[in-house]
Amino acid sequence: MQAFDAIAFGAFRAAGVADAAHYMEPGGTAEVPCTVLLDEAVEQFTPDDVAPIATTTDRVTLQLAEITPRTGGVVRIDGTGRRLKLVQKIRADESTGVWEVANV
DSSP: OHHHHHHHHHHHHHTTSSEEEEEEOTTOOOOEEEEEEEEEEEEEOOTTOSSOOOEEEEEEEEETTTOOOOTTOEEEETTTOOEEEEEEEEEEOSSEEEEEEEEO
16 A cells, blocks of 8 residues: 555655655654645534534645654645644554644
8 A cells, every 4th residue: 555655645746736845753853755745724523513613724644654753743845844743643544644733
């Protein structure tokens, strides 16, 4: 699965959908190159609400073959310099991890 995702992320990056980035572990000093898919203003609903009201969050999808993300780590998008702190893991499989992020 990781090989497939590496090809897919490469194609997404070539098409301008994915971004080149760097990841720094919490408390770390060295940045590691990585590729991210950034989803901005994703609407979330809670299933228990009688009258659901959407909230929005930003999230990133990361390749686990490139980095081992941890809560508090920071992703820096190369093209914009935007820095995003990993707040909470939303889901992951053996190949990718999706994280809620906040601007640093």
